[in-house]
Amino acid sequence: MLQQFLTSHSSIQSALPILSDAALKGAILVAIAAAAAYLLRKRSAASRHAAWTAAVIGHLAIPALVLFLPRVEDAGASRGVVDARRGHTGGNACQDSCG
Secondary structure: OHHHHHHHOHHHHHHHHHHHHHHHHHHHHHHHHHHHHHHOOOOOHHHHHHHHHHHHHHHHHHHHHOOOOOOOOOHHHHOOOEEOOOOEEOOHHHHHHHO
16 A cells, blocks of 8 residues: 555655655764763763754754755665666666766
């Protein structure tokens, strides 16, 4: 059912790579905030709160910055999955045409 929905709505299909890229960047941001909070465990609660607040603000900024931040390459591109933003498949075809 989900497959049928995605194939019939091309606008959603073209937005999926952008959304998955933003989700991956958000996960990386949370991991960095968790590491910072762990390193600040013996400091005041305000410093740990500042680390988590920065992560939340970063999450809010990711959709606006998705055009400026570098794209995170996923494993799907090496398996030949179509990249909707570039209009070609990954793997060797990408290396030949992307130069």
